[in-house]
Amino acid sequence: MKEIRNIDPTKVNNGAHRMFMESVAKILAEYEQAIAAHPKTKMLTAEFGKLLQQEKACMGLSRTSLRTAQIAEADHERDMLFTGFKAVVRAFTKGTNPETKAAAKTIWLDIAGYRINNRMQLEQQTGVLYILTKKCLTQHAEEIELLHLTQYVTQLAASNDKVSQLLNLRLDEQTGIVKGALRATRLKMDEQFRLVVKAINARMFLNDDESLVPIADFINEMVRRYKREVIPHHKAKATNEESNAGNQKGSTPGKSDD
Numbered sequence: 001m002k003e004i005r006n007i008d009p010t011k012v013n014n015g016a017h018r019m020f021m022e023s024v025a026k027i028l029a030e031y032e033q034a035i036a037a038h039p040k041t042k043m044l045t046a047e048f049g050k051l052l053q054q055e056k057a058c059m060g061l062s063r064t065s066l067r068t069a070q071i072a073e074a075d076h077e078r079d080m081l082f083t084g085f086k087a088v089v090r091a092f093t094k095g096t097n098p099e100t101k102a103a104a105k106t107i108w109l110d111i112a113g114y115r116i117n118n119r120m121q122l123e124q125q126t127g128v129l130y131i132l133t134k135k136c137l138t139q140h141a142e143e144i145e146l147l148h149l150t151q152y153v154t155q156l157a158a159s160n161d162k163v164s165q166l167l168n169l170r171l172d173e174q175t176g177i178v179k180g181a182l183r184a185t186r187l188k189m190d191e192q193f194r195l196v197v198k199a200i201n202a203r204m205f206l207n208d209d210e211s212l213v214p215i216a217d218f219i220n221e222m223v224r225r226y227k228r229e230v231i232p233h234h235k236a237k238a239t240n241e242e243s244n245a246g247n248q249k250g251s252t253p254g255k256s257d258d
Helices: 013-030 032-036 041-058 067-093 098-114 123-135 141-146 150-206 210-229 234-250
Strands: none
Touching: 013 032, 013 041, 013 150, 013 210, 032 041, 032 123, 032 210, 041 150, 041 234, 067 123, 067 150, 067 234, 098 123, 098 141, 123 141, 141 150
């Protein structure tokens, strides 16, 4: 009697799991008429297809975090501070006081050199502003003090740090969401696969349904290949090592079998 063999999909990585399930979906679609001949296999296969789409979505998941609104607010506040800082420095470069004019030109060279603007990619702008504010408060501390901008730059640096912290929080949260969603979907997918296999096996056993044999042959070949090439064989490896150790222990040192 033809029967689809068992496999434990939980033992493979995400990429291999998706490839296996996609291959199953393709063979089921290829023999759609045979599957649809019985309402049970038709219903289970349809649900299998839906879960496969969910798994694909989870692997390429890109969600809008609850942090997004907080980031937008902090980014706007930072942009306002930077715009004001840039305007003040530029005004000093056109002033009449030689000392403040020279100090402003030194700062302006960095602003222009880093090409900072509010349309930059968020993470990039955050990184460049970190470098600029740190430089202003250390290397150019005297120039900033001369322009009476120390407190302003300190505030800009704090605002930039806030954006950075929120970006890191969002990244951590998104990573957790992706992992959790994918794990849950995989479990549902594995259970649905077992139900589909059970239904197909039942039809082949009870009804002697030959129309499903190509599906069984295809899946069995995949199961065989995955068990041989993809799924780890820790127990088998350990057994071989123990066997080899036993053979070595049983042999007499210094003597050959000849």
